[in-house]
Amino acid sequence: MTMATSSKTNVAPKAHFGNVLRSEWIKFTSVRSTMWCLGTFFLLMVGFSALFCAITVNQWAKHLEEVINFDPVTASLAGVTMGSLAIGVLGVLMVTAEYGSGSIRSTFAAVPRRSQVLIAKVLVLAASVGVVAVVAEVIAFFLGQAILGSSKGHGHFITLGPVTVADHPPSVSLSDPGVVSALGATVSYLVCLALLTAGLGFLIRHTAGAISAFVGILFPLFLLVVLLPAAFRDRLEKFLPLQIQQSVVASKPLQGTPVLSTWHGIVVMALYAAVLLGVGAVLLERRDA
Amino acid sequence: MITVTGLTKSYGDKVAVNDLSFTVRDGAVTGFLGPNGSGKSTTMRVMLGLDRPTSGEVLIDGKPFRASASPLRHVGALLDAHAIHPGRTAYKHLWSLAASNGIPRSRVDEVLQLVGLTSTAKKRTGGFSLGMGQRLGIAAAMLGDPSVLLFDEPVNGLDPEGIVWVRTLLRNLAAEGRTVFVSSHLMAEMAITADYLVVIGNGTLKAETTVDGFIAEHTTERVHVQSPDLEQLASLLRNQGATTTSSEGQLTVEGMKAPAIGEIAAANSIVLHELSPVVASLEEAFMELTSDAVEFHGQDGTNK
Numbered sequence: 356m357t358m359a360t361s362s363k364t365n366v367a368p369k370a371h372f373g374n375v376l377r378s379e380w381i382k383f384t385s386v387r388s389t390m391w392c393l394g395t396f397f398l399l400m401v402g403f404s405a406l407f408c409a410i411t412v413n414q415w416a417k418h419l420e421e422v423i424n425f426d427p428v429t430a431s432l433a434g435v436t437m438g439s440l441a442i443g444v445l446g447v448l449m450v451t452a453e454y455g456s457g458s459i460r461s462t463f464a465a466v467p468r469r470s471q472v473l474i475a476k477v478l479v480l481a482a483s484v485g486v487v488a489v490v491a492e493v494i495a496f497f498l499g500q501a502i503l504g505s506s507k508g509h510g511h512f513i514t515l516g517p518v519t520v521a522d523h524p525p526s527v528s529l530s531d532p533g534v535v536s537a538l539g540a541t542v543s544y545l546v547c548l549a550l551l552t553a554g555l556g557f558l559i560r561h562t563a564g565a566i567s568a569f570v571g572i573l574f575p576l577f578l579l580v581v582l583l584p585a586a587f588r589d590r591l592e593k594f595l596p597l598q599i600q601q602s603v604v605a606s607k608p609l610q611g612t613p614v615l616s617t618w619h620g621i622v623v624m625a626l627y628a629a630v631l632l633g634v635g636a637v638l639l640e641r642r643d644a
Numbered sequence: 645m646i647t648v649t650g651l652t653k654s655y656g657d658k659v660a661v662n663d664l665s666f667t668v669r670d671g672a673v674t675g676f677l678g679p680n681g682s683g684k685s686t687t688m689r690v691m692l693g694l695d696r697p698t699s700g701e702v703l704i705d706g707k708p709f710r711a712s713a714s715p716l717r718h719v720g721a722l723l724d725a726h727a728i729h730p731g732r733t734a735y736k737h738l739w740s741l742a743a744s745n746g747i748p749r750s751r752v753d754e755v756l757q758l759v760g761l762t763s764t765a766k767k768r769t770g771g772f773s774l775g776m777g778q779r780l781g782i783a784a785a786m787l788g789d790p791s792v793l794l795f796d797e798p799v800n801g802l803d804p805e806g807i808v809w810v811r812t813l814l815r816n817l818a819a820e821g822r823t824v825f826v827s828s829h830l831m832a833e834m835a836i837t838a839d840y841l842v843v844i845g846n847g848t849l850k851a852e853t854t855v856d857g858f859i860a861e862h863t864t865e866r867v868h869v870q871s872p873d874l875e876q877l878a879s880l881l882r883n884q885g886a887t888t889t890s891s892e893g894q895l896t897v898e899g900m901k902a903p904a905i906g907e908i909a910a911a912n913s914i915v916l917h918e919l920s921p922v923v924a925s926l927e928e929a930f931m932e933l934t935s936d937a938v939e940f941h942g943q944d945g946t947n948k
Contacts, residue, residue: 371746378744385736386729457727458737461784464692464721465744467710643695 372475375466379475383449383483392445393487396438400491401498403434408502415506415524419515427527428537428606431499432492435541435604436597439548440570442484446549447565449480450556460644469639473557477550477632484549488542496538500526533606540603540617547624548596554631557639573597589613599624645670645823646691646792650700653686660686662847663700668825668840670791673818675838675855676827679934683847684827685723688796691825692721704792716745716788722795725777730770734761734780737769742787755783760809774801782813793817795826799833811837831930835859845934862929867902869895870918877914884908894918 383389408430416422453459466472508523527534552569559565577597580588592598593613599620602609608616615623646668653661661683668674678684689695691702693710701708704719712718728737738752756762759779764772769780778801785793795814799807814837818824828834834841834855841858843851851858871877874895878888886900897905902921909916 374746375744378740381736381740381743382729382732385733385740386731388731452729456729457724458729460689460692460694460723460727461737461741462744463694464719464723465716465741467693467712467715641696643689 372471375471375475376478378466379472379479382453383476383479386452388448388452389445389483392441392448393483396441396445397487397491399441400432400434400438400488401495403437404431404495405498405502407433408499411524412502412506416513416515416520416522419518422515422520423518424610425524426605426607427500427503427525428496428534429604430503430524431496432537432541432604433499434495435545435600438491439545439573439600442488442545442549443552443569443573444566445484446480446552447556447562447569449476450553451560451562451565454556454560455562463644469644470636473632473636473639476553480549480553481546485542485546488545489538492538492541496529496534500528527606531606536617537604537606540621543621544600544603544624547621547628550628551596551624551631554628554635557635558631594623596624596627645705646825647703647706648687648691648700649703651687651690651697651702652699653683653690653695654698660847661690661844664844664847664849665700666842666849666852668823668842670823671818671821672839673814673824673826673837674840674842675834676825676842676844677829677831677834677930678827678844678850679829682844682934684829684844685796686847687844688721688723688794688825688827691794692719692723694723714745714788716741716747716790718788718790719792719794720785720788720790721793722778722781722785722798724796725774725781725801728769728772728777728780731768733766734769734772734783735765737780738784738787741784745788747787751787751789755786758786759783775803775806778802778810779806782810790822792823793825795824797827797829799828799830807833831926835926843930843933850933858929859926862933863923863926864898865901866922867897867900867905868918868920868922869897869905869916871895871909871914871916873914876912877909880908880912880914881905 411425411430453462462472463469503524504526506523508521511522512519513522529535552565555565555568559568573596577595580591580595582588583591593615598612598614601612602614602620603617605617614620648664648666648668651661651664652659664683664687676684676687686695690697691704691709693708704712709715709719732740735752735756738755739749742749742752753762756765759782761776761779761783764776769777772780778798782795782798785795798810798814802810811833814824814826818839826834826837838855840854841851842849843858853861869877870893874890874893878890878895881888881897881900884900884904886905887898889896902919906916906919908914909919
């Protein structure tokens with residue numbers, strides 16, 4: 356028996372970064388969890404936002420607070436909180452699934468320069484989340500505005516304490532001030548969140564641990580900070596991812612709670628992601644695979 | 645050629661490999677033998693730059709593996725057959741690895757055919773048997789048509805036909821001039837497959853030799869003889885330079901082969917009831933060599 360162990364096409368181009376990027380793209384698109392996470396994000400983003408807008412139409416002008424703070428853009432992006440959970444899981448899994456299965460060893464035996472793997476993963480993740488987030492948000496926005504604008508009321512005005520408002524919620528179009536900026540900032544927020552969770556994945560390397568850390572940063576940390584004395588709370592609260600999210604989805608400045616401005620919030624999120632990925636990259640080179 | 649020099653690897657307090665030095669030659673199969681937990685996999689992970697040595701170094705063709713410009717074309721490895729994402733198909737798994745080193749996609753089909761997985765290539769690997777996993781791992785190792793191959797326990801989980809196939813493959817790869825380093829805890833398998841042996845126990849080197857040398861050194865041929873004239877035969881044999889021991893009417897002869905014993909008996913008209921050569925197995929020799937080093941002793945089931 357003769358065996359064709361040799362390849363006839365034995366030209367040897369040097370391993371370069373484009374190849375690593377291509378490899379990561381093949382890996383990312385060849386597991387079901389990617390489609391599940393992005394699909395779940397899409398459904399939550401579009402579905403939850405539409406539901407929120409429909410409820411808003413139905414319950415309009417029942418509470419003063421809601422009416423004066425109402426932002427049609429925020430309403431049509433209401434699914435972002437739930438959707439961001441799916442994005443976070445995606446970022447974690449992209450890294451920890453390889454550690455969990457042990458296939459990270461095949462990866463590093465093929466690409467011993469580990470930082471190239473990290474950078475390729477980051478680019479594939481950022482591009483995918485960016486594209487899907489743009490599509491989901493644009494659909495959620497138009498659907499949400501259509502639902503908000505579907506109620507023309509009776510042309511009456513309602514008096515709620517000191518203010519008088521229309522008897523139906525306002526809606527906006529893409530060209531209104533702050534709209535494109537809010538959509539763009541929300542996409543950026545989601546991309547940063549995905550990278551932050553990939554960083555957690557590189558640090559923690561266990562799926563359950565990294566997802567717990569991600570959810571912990573979003574919710575329990577938020578509760579903890581809110582319980583602090585007011586002086587500390589006001590200083591810290593605005594740096595929390597959930598709080599940053601509140602400001603990025605808004606098309607006008609938020610009233611009441613202290614928040615960072617939209618783009619300051621994005622810079623802070625990007626810094627979080629950069630720090631976690633940076634520490635992850637250092638540990639990646641030092642630790643045994 | 646792989647050169648391991650003074651390699652020590654500790655995980656916390658536990659020393660997995662202790663001051664290990666040996667070389668793996670080109671154009672030959674070198675068997676890496678040791679009981680479970682003796683440090684074989686650790687050594688192979690260090691060779692691939694996956695684990696960082698505590699001290700010492702491993703050079704592959706004179707350089708550390710992590711410095712390789714085209715890793716898969718230089719070194720192919722099968723480390724753990726089940727270390728594959730269970731949700732990915734065999735084809736996509738191999739394709740992603742090939743792509744990372746700029747290896748053309750057509751090579752994926754070639755290696756799938758080589759290992760006989762063409763028909764299951766589009767199935768998710770989660771449903772693969774251990775044997776199929778081994779074949780996929782071997783396919784991955786062959787992707788870059790490398791000059792150095794590392795296989796960690798490649799015959800685990802393979803059926804007899806698969807074992808013969810791996811043995812033939814390893815022999816062929818070595819015959820093509822490649823460096824083939826293959827670990828096993830089965831002495832008998834290595835005796836058939838390998839040219840050279842590196843034996844470790846408890847993380848330290850126990851032997852570095854040729855397979856033939858190991859067999860010659862560690863097997864003594866004995867012959868069991870039964871005869872009504874045992875005393876007379878024994879003294880005749882001793883006169884010819886053999887060593888004899890007798891117990892319960894049976895003579896055990898060392899230092900003389902069965903035909904010679906038979907001829908001496910015939911020349912002296914001595915009746916033989918039994919004349920049977922006994923070869924101490926390599927497995928016994930291997931166990932003796934590493935007996936102080938077996939980390940996980942099983943109990944034999946009797947209460948002492």
